[in-house]
Amino acid sequence: ETGVTQSPTHLIKTRGQQVTLRCSSQSGHNTVSWYQQALGQGPQFIFQYYREEENGRGNFPPRFSGLQFPNYSSELNVNALELDDSALYLCASSQLQGTGTEAFFGQGTRLTVV
Amino acid sequence: GENVEQHPSTLSVQEGDSAVIKCTYSDSASNYFPWYKQELGKGPQLIIDIRSNVGEKKDQRIAVTLNKTAKHFSLHITETQPEDSAVYFCAAPSPRGTYKYIFGTGTRLKVLA
Numbered sequence: 401e402t403g404v405t406q407s408p409t410h411l412i413k414t415r416g417q418q419v420t421l422r423c424s425s426q427s428g429h430n431t432v433s434w435y436q437q438a439l440g441q442g443p444q445f446i447f448q449y450y451r452e453e454e455n456g457r458g459n460f461p462p463r464f465s466g467l468q469f470p471n472y473s474s475e476l477n478v479n480a481l482e483l484d485d486s487a488l489y490l491c492a493s494s495q496l497q498g499t500g501t502e503a504f505f506g507q508g509t510r511l512t513v514v
Numbered sequence: 515g516e517n518v519e520q521h522p523s524t525l526s527v528q529e530g531d532s533a534v535i536k537c538t539y540s541d542s543a544s545n546y547f548p549w550y551k552q553e554l555g556k557g558p559q560l561i562i563d564i565r566s567n568v569g570e571k572k573d574q575r576i577a578v579t580l581n582k583t584a585k586h587f588s589l590h591i592t593e594t595q596p597e598d599s600a601v602y603f604c605a606a607p608s609p610r611g612t613y614k615y616i617f618g619t620g621t622r623l624k625v626l627a
Contacts, residue, residue, distance in 0.1 A: 402559070433614070442520075442603050442617030443558065456613030490557050499607035499615055500546040500565075505557035 402426060404493050404506035412512045413481050421476040421509045425493035432474040433503065434466060437488040449474055478511075486513045516540065518606050520618025527594050528626050535621045537604035538586040547587045548615070549578060550603045558603060562589070594625045 403426035413419050425432050431450045435443035445458035449468035463479040472493075478485060488510050492503040519538045527533050539547075545566040550558035564571045564578045564587065571578050577590040591598055601622050605615040 402557075404557075406557075440620075442605075442620055443615075444617075445608075445614035448613045458614055499613060502548070502560055502563065503615070504560060505550070507555075507557045 402493075402504035402506065404491060404504050406489075406491055406506035406509050408509060409507065410510045410512075412514060415481055415483060415513055417481050418477065418479045419481060419511060421478075421489050421491075421511070423474045423476070423491035423493075423506060425472045425474070425491075426504055429493035429495050429504075430472050431494045431496060432468060432472065433492045433494070434474070434476045435490040435492065435505075436460075437490055437508070439487070443490055446476070481513045483513050486511060516608050516616050518604060518616045518618045520604050520621060522621060523619065524622045524624070526624045526626060529594060529596060531594055533589075533591045533594055533598070533623055533625075535589045535602055535604070535623075536586060537588070537606070537618050538584075539606040539616075540585065541606070541609045542582075542585065543609070544585075544606045546607060547578070547580060548605050549589050550605065550617075552601045552603065552620075554600075561602075591623075594623075596625050596627050599623055599625045 405424045433448040434446040437443045448456040452468045465477045468474045488508040490508045492505045494503040517540045548563040551561045552558045580587040601620045604618040608614045
């Protein structure tokens with residue numbers, strides 16, 4: 401067990417709706433990264449939060465947004481859901497910002513958009 | 515560009531045999547290379563990593579080798595067991611200035627009992 405927890409584990413939403421996914425980082429970790437993993441593919445980076453600020457973003461539209469709280473937990477918000485947003489959403493926590501340090505993943509949230 | 519190539523995409527081995535998975539990265543400045551194991555319905559689990567100042571690292575039945583000149587790194591699993599069956603991903607940092615990992619496309623390892 402990594403100590404990174406995500407909720408909910410599964411979610412079904414209708415196209416056009418909004419969704420909020422949550423992540424609690426491992427104790428002592430101040431950085432959270434979010435990834436999208438489509439079926440049969442590797443994780444794709446969405447963004448990273450360090451000390452409550454976004455400090456890196458992948459090729460995702462602005463309807464993907466996030467927050468990090470003072471306790472370093474984080475939320476991923478997706479507006480105007482599209483069918484292609486169906487995927488496993490993963491958060492990873494690490495002790496330092498950037499790469500070059502171990503990143504530990506949660507179990508993911510399986511989002512299905514119908 | 516940003517690219518991590520991973521081969522093979524599927525691998526079947528007999529229990530007790532060795533398995534090798536290879537990855538190639540593009541950014542010569544990359545300095546940290548983790549390997550993840552993902553079982554069905556779970557998130558990726560960090561199993562081993564290597565930094566660019568060493569050429570090999572071992573942890574029991576798992577080892578990773580790094581060739582910086584050729585820009586490739588490999589995962590070696592010896593004495594495979596059925597519980598090693600999973601999808602394995604390599605990852606490398608994206609080009610300098612960003613904060614993301616680029617993941618390979620994954621290798622589905624099946625250990626046959």
